[in-house]
Amino acid sequence: MSERVWKVVEILSTARQFLEEKGIENPRGNAEALLGKVLNLPRIELYLQHDRPLSDDEVAAFRDFLRRRVHHEPLQLILGSVEFCGVNLEVRPGLLIPRPETEELAEIAILSLREANLNREIRVLDIGTGTGCLAIAIASALPYVRVDAVDADYEAVRCAAQNAQNNGVAERVNPILADLFTPRFTSSLAPPYDLVVSNPPYVTEAEYPELPPEVRNHEAKHTLVAEQNGLAFYRRIAELLPQLLKPKGLLIVEIGHGQNAAVSNIFSELPCRINVRSDMAGIPRIITAAWLKETSVCP
Template sequence: MSTASSTEKDWTVISLLKTSADFLKQKGFSDARLTAELLLAHVLELQRVDLYVNFDRPVSPKELAQFRELFRRRLSGEPVQYILGQEEFFGLKFEVNPSVLIPRPETELLVEQIIDDFSGEAGAILDIGTGSGAIAITLAKLLPQTQLTAVDICRKALEVAERNAMRHGVEARIRFLCLDALQPDFVSHFTQPFDVVVSNPPYIPLSEKESVPPDVRNFEPHIALFTDTGFEFYEKIARDARQLLRSGGKLYFELHADAHPKVQALLEEHGFQHLMFKKDYQGFVRLVRAESPVSA
C-alpha cells in the first residue's frame, strides 16, 4: 500500500483492508490481514467483526490519514500492541507502551497454574518484575481474597501497572514498589512472608540478542528481556524466596525455552521440593512450580 499519493482514490473498508494486507504480506509480515484489521478497526472505532458488516463503508480522508500514520509505524517494525496502546491478557485489556513488555500467551500459564493451586483461598502473593501488571492484576481479579505486592525496577513500568490496576478496579489490593530484585537487601523490604512468589524475569542471554525478532529487539524494553547469562534472576530469586515464602509456600517461574535443567538444579540446590514443570503450547518447558520446605 502506498503511504502517500498525489491522486487520491475513493477507499472503502474492504478495499483498504485488502490493499494494506496485501502490501504487508509482500513485505514479509506473517500477520498481515490481522494487522490491517486491527489498525483500521482502531481508526474507525469499530470491532474487527464490524469491519465486514460495514465492508462498503467509505473511509474519509481524515480516517485514511490516521490509518496511514499507524500503517507507517507497523511498517517500521513497531509492534501493533504499542501502536494501539493495549494488549489482551487472560481476557482482560491492558495498557502497554515501550516501558513494558507486551504480555504473551505463554505467561497465562503461570496465572492458570496459580489459580488452579489457590482457587478460593486467601493469601499473599509477590510478583517480581511486574511490568504492565498483567500477572498481579489478573490474579487480583480472579482471586478476590488475595493481597498482592508487585515490584519492578522501572518507575515508568510501575506507572503503567498502576493505571492498569485502576482500570480493572483492583488497585486497593495491590501494593506497587519500585525495587531492584538483584540488590542484596531486596528481602529486607518485606516484613511478612508470602504464600506465593511469582516471576516472569528477564531471561534471554545477551548471546542470543541478535536472534530475537526485530520487533521485539528494537522496540521492547531490554531491561525486561536480557541479562548477561539469562540466569541471574532465577538464581537470586530462588535464594531470596527461601526467606520471602512461608513454610510450604510456592515459587513460580516462567522459563526460557531451554532453561529447565539449570533452573531445576538451582531450585534443588536451594532446598525447594516437589518441583513441577509444565510445557507451553509449542511443547517447550515454560513454567516451574516449587515448594518451600515445610518447617518441622
C-alpha cells in the same frame, strides 16, 4: 482530498497484501486490528460495515499505522494496549509486552490458588511486574488475593499502577519500586507470601542480537537480558525464597527455551518439589516449586 474513496473491505484487502509483501506475520489480523483502532470498531463490525466509506483523515491515520508496523513497531504498542487473561492492559515503549505464554503462567497461578481453597486472604508477590499483567490478572480473577507487584523500573511501576486502577483492582495490587539484587530488597516487602510469581529476564547476551526487531528495538534490554547466561534472576530468587515463601507456599516462574534443566537444578537445591510444564507448542516454559518445609525464615 484522497484520489479515491476507500471502503472498509477494499482498504482491508489492500493493507493485508501490503503487510504480507513486507513480511509481517499474520497480515490479515494486523490489518484488522489497526483499522479497528482507527475506526473504533471491533473486528466483527469491520465486516458488518464492509461498505462503509473512510474519510480522508481515517485513511491517513490508517496509512500511518501501516507505516509504523512495517518498520517493525509492535502491534500492541501501536494499539496502545493488549488483552491478557481477560483484562485490558496499557502498554508503553520500553516495557516488556505481555506474551501469550505468560498467560499460561497466570492461569496456573489462578488455578493453584483456587485449588488451595485456603478460606482466607491470600498474599502474592510478583517479581518484575512490568505492566502488572500477572498481578492484575490474578487479582482480577480472585477477589480474596492481595498482590505486591515489584519492579526496579520506575516507568513499569507507574504503568502497573495505572493498569491496576483501570481494571478496578488498585486496592489489592500494590506496585513497589524495588531492585531484586539490592541487599535490602526484602525490607521493601512484607513477607512471607503464599505465592511468588515471576517472568524475569532470561535472554542471554548471545541470544539478544538474534531477537526480532519488534522486540530488540522497542523493549528495553534490561527487561529481556540477564547475566550469568540468562540465569541471574533465578539464582537470586532461589537465594531469597526461604524468606519470601510461607510454609507450603508455591513459586511459579517462566523460563526460556532450553533453560529447563539449569533452572530446575537451581531450585532443586531448596526443599521444594519441582514440576516443569510445557507451553502450547510443547516447549518447557514454566517451572513450579512447591515449598515442602513446615517452617519459614519469616515469622
